[in-house]
Amino acid sequence: MLQYSQGCSSCSCRGLATLSAGLWGGCQKNDGPRMLHMLALPSTILQHLLPLLNIYYLERIEETAVKKGLSTEPVWCQIWKRVMKRKPSQYENIRCWRQKFLETFFHNIMRGILDMSSDTCLQDPRFSPLLHSARYVTELTIGNKLQGVTRLGPVLGSLVDSVKTLKFLHLRSADKATEYALRLLLHCLIHHGKVCKISLSSWPTPDQDLLVVILKISAGLWRQTSDCKMCVQEQDAESSGSAQENRLPQCVESQESSHMQAPSGGNSENKWTNEKPPSALLNLHLPDVDQKALTKVSTKSGDNAVATDIPAVPALIGSISRNAVCHQSSLNKVPPPTSQSSNTSAIPSANNSSYCGGDAKAEQDELFDFVFAVAQEEMKKLQDGNTQLAEENAGNGGALSEAAQGTTDLPPPLKIRYHFRSVTSLNLHNVVLSLESCHFLCHLLCSWVSLEALMMAYNELGSNIFLILKALCTLSRQPDCHLSVVQLSDFVVQVPPLELACTILTDFPSLHVLALKFNVEDSLWEEGLEQSDPEFLANQLKQLEIQFPRGLLKPKHLLSLLGASSSLEKLILDSATFPSPEDLRVVLRALSELNPTLKKLYLHELNLSGCKSEVLLLLQSSTLEEVTFSFCQLFERRLDGFLIELINTVKKNRTLTILNLRGNRLGDEGLVSLADIFSEDSVSSIQHMDISSNCIKPAGLIQFAKKLEKSREQAGRISLTHLNLSQNLLNRDLAITQEALQALRKACTVIDHSSDFSQVFADHISVM
Structure with missing residues (x-):
């Protein structure tokens, strides 16, 4: 070694490379003797050796280098520039070049877009590139036609321990085999892993079946029988005896869960008794909607069947008396034939094949068909009851329009004892939601109690935003609800942002972050409709962001919100237009008085x-x-x-x-x-x-x-x-x-x- 180092630089490099190959050639992960050889090298020699190692050995020598007072970060940075052939954004704060390179390396290998022969540091027949880099993937991104998903089976064990965020970008429809692999991946990473954030971006025309699969598994719903190895391991680890009687094995759907307890109208009239009063949404003055928007929606996918009678817009809710609304909502408690419960097993459908393996039993199929038929029959009867109730209210002080005759509340969440893990953050950015997909999302939101952050941007909700509000209202009544972040953005909003903020904060006074960003307010709201004056109650907001659409803003409404948010630490006001400069001056002067923690x-x-x-x-x-x-x-x-x-x-x-x-x-x-x-x-x-x-x-x-x-x-x-x-x-x-x-x-x-x-x-x- 000394002889090589005293020669020319090229000889020195060959000597170090020879030493590297001798020490590391053919070594395994727990090869102690060769590691001891590396520890014995002087730090000056080891420092010159690091740039000559390929990425697999360089990753393994990290602990040794640290003990010698050396850092591999400069080497990883050079490898990044050489292999990726681009510089990172100057806005990007790189904390660990090893993490950044190996995570990007994993994604490029998964998608098949990296030429392994382009650099010798990537080549080593003794290592699997995917398996070696999987442990560094904390944010897994899946895009387009789910390229590479079918290759991730062998590395699922590593991904389960490392991935915390799942991102879907520019998704398109895929073949059945790829979709099958995606379901297994989602089940493992979410239900058995550490994934806590799901993000879907840039999906203007989403595949409804694929979207339902992602949302359902993210909410903790899973109905298949158990061929999943992780499920089997969890079952074996559980205690036997009396404990088995109280808890069914995961991935095995209980027939009890398919018996959806639908309370009769006579037993459910006091739905709101001893509960939180109805949402502030009831105070909004909503326009009439077309009766066509109130027709029953049926969503069918590979493993979902949803039938609901939820209208696109709850018409003229503000003109209905609270007793009438409560009574009306009590008549609509027949839940749809799909689970709405967070962290619960979904009800199997007869036409869906098992994802973990095995088909549903014929007896179960017959039972499910029977339940669906009964549910649809009951819902038809309740529709007639709703129509009769609407007619009775007509002519009173709060008369309903014809479009309001079919108005219903979201059905109550199912109470199922068997839970799967669900994510805590859901981000839907530029994912256009149809009425069907919006209904399905609302059913999930009703009981997604583990959800801490809901971010929806440019989903073209239109009047369907009221469905989201009603689902959130239902969620707020769950005793173990954890929602603390709500962000809603779109081009057009159906209700003034301050009224929207009042509705949300009335249901969630403990909310920490509220962001409402809209470009245009629907002109229908400005013509002939009396706007309500929102009165804000005390809340625990720490961050408030409002982008106001065009139009004059009443300062007293904004002052009411600021006064109710005494714990505010961050405030963002965008595009606000006041009737006069004095109104803006009043708001600015009030900030220091109303928000001393800003x-x-x-x-x-x-x-x-x-x-x-x-x-x-x-x-x-x-x-x-x-x-x-x-x-x-x-x-x-x-x-x-x-x-x-x-x-x-x-x-x-x-x-x-x-x-x-x-x-x-x-x-x-x-x-x-x-x-x-x-x-x-x-x-x-x-x-x-x-x-x-x-x-x-x-x-x-x-x-x-x-x-x-x-x-x-x-x-x-x-x-x-x-x-x-x-x-x-x-x-x-x-x-x-x-x-x-x-x-x-x-x-x-x-x-x-x-x-x-x-x-x-x-x-x-x-x-x-």
């Missing part, structure tokens, strides 16, 4: 040009840590005195660490003045500053850089660590821009997207 404030597209005193008051807060005024027209009127006051206020604030002034037309002169925040007499703690989209040119940037450098020399150091300069006019003189950037990078990390000229040009035109 740490993060984000205001986007609010016209603050006439609220300079209130802006300065906010910046004086001793609790605020992050402040964002993006596209708020702060400097539109060239208020030079205001800019100086703002700078002096920030200089005196010790708690503020993030200042975002994006899109406020700061210009060169304003940017140069902004450097005074970091002057020698400043006590500011600003670490992150965003001045993107501010019409900044190279001349102004170079002056700012020089002034900042002078402050750094005088004070010894400055607090600034990150500066965002993207989408400015920095391409006008690239030489000066590069000089300024080099000077700035000596003091902080600079984010600069100078090649993105489209937004820059739009900003420039807006100033002209």
Whole structure:
């Protein structure tokens, strides 16, 4: 070894490679002697040896390197750049290059998009690439036609112990064998593994059967017989005797669970007795809907059969007396022939083959068919009863329209004793939900008690948002409900966001995060309909985000919400338009009084040009840590005195660490003045500053850089660590821009997207 190291560099490399092959060649995972040989090597030799190892040995030598005071991170970073042939995003914070590489490596192998012969460090016949990298997969992404899912059987054991998040991206329909493998994968990773988050994204036209499968298993529903090895192992581990009488083995469906206890109307009239009063949804004034929207919906998939009488929109609920609504809902308690219970076994259908193995017994099939027939017959009778009830209410103070005659409540959740593990976070982003799939999701939500976070964005719900609200209302009455995060976003909303917030918070006063983001409010609500005045009760919100659609906002409603949210720590208000500047000033002044715990404030597209005193008051807060005024027209009127006051206020604030002034037309002169925040007499703690989209040119940037450098020399150091300069006019003189950037990078990390000229040009035109 010494002889090789004293020769030329190429000989040294060959010597180290020979040593590497001798020590590690043919070794197994628990090969102790060779590991001891590696431990005996001096750290200087081991450091030169690391870049010569392939990814399999490099991963195994990690513990040895750490004991020697060495890090493999630089090696993994170089392998990433060499194999992946791209740099990670500058916004991405890489904590562990080994984790990042091996997780990405796993996905590329699974999808068959990586050429293993492209780099010698990937090749080793003694190792399985999938098996070796599976233990590092914490976020498993499945896309398109489920490519690679059928190859994951041998590595399920490793994935069960490592995967915590499942992501589905751009899904398309797949063949039966692939869908079968997906079900097994979902069952193992969710019911037997550690997966707690499910995310479906970019699925504009989802396959209904596939969507139902993913949602159902995510909610803990599983009905197949037991050929699953993990289920068998769990059964063997369970105690026998009396314990077996109280709990059926997992993956074996109890016939008892198929007997859906449907209380009769006479025994269920007091549904709301001793319970929480009906949802605040009852106070919403809803428009009439077409009777066609109230027709029965039947959802059929490979292993689901759903029949419901839930209307698309609960029409004119606000005009019905509470007693009538409660009585009406009590008449609609025949549950559909599918389980709505979280963490429970779903009711098998006769046409579905077993996923873990084996077909359903003929006797069970006959029983299920009988139950379905009886349920449908009972539901038909109850429909007639609902119609009669609607006619009786007609002509009274709260008259129902014809469209409201079929209005029903969501059926109550089934009470089944046998539970499977379910996920705690569900994210549906750009997944268009039809009426059928929305009904099925609502049935799951009614009793998904383990669910902690529900995020739905751009699902084109339309009037179906009321189904989601009713399902959440039912869920809120479950004693062990854990929901703490609700995020709803869409292009069009059927009800004003503040009324929507009032409905949700009335049912979930213990909610911690509420985000409602909508672009347009349905015009039907603005014509001839009396809007209710929401009255907010005290809640435990810590984070509130509302993107308001176009239209004037009543400040008293927003003040009521802010006053009820006394524990608020983060507030985001987007695109709010007030009747007058004074109304906005009232809201801004109230923030410090109503929300003393506020740490993060984000205001986007609010016209603050006439609220300079209130802006300065906010910046004086001793609790605020992050402040964002993006596209708020702060400097539109060239208020030079205001800019100086703002700078002096920030200089005196010790708690503020993030200042975002994006899109406020700061210009060169304003940017140069902004450097005074970091002057020698400043006590500011600003670490992150965003001045993107501010019409900044190279001349102004170079002056700012020089002034900042002078402050750094005088004070010894400055607090600034990150500066965002993207989408400015920095391409006008690239030489000066590069000089300024080099000077700035000596003091902080600079984010600069100078090649993105489209937004820059739009900003420039807006100033002209």
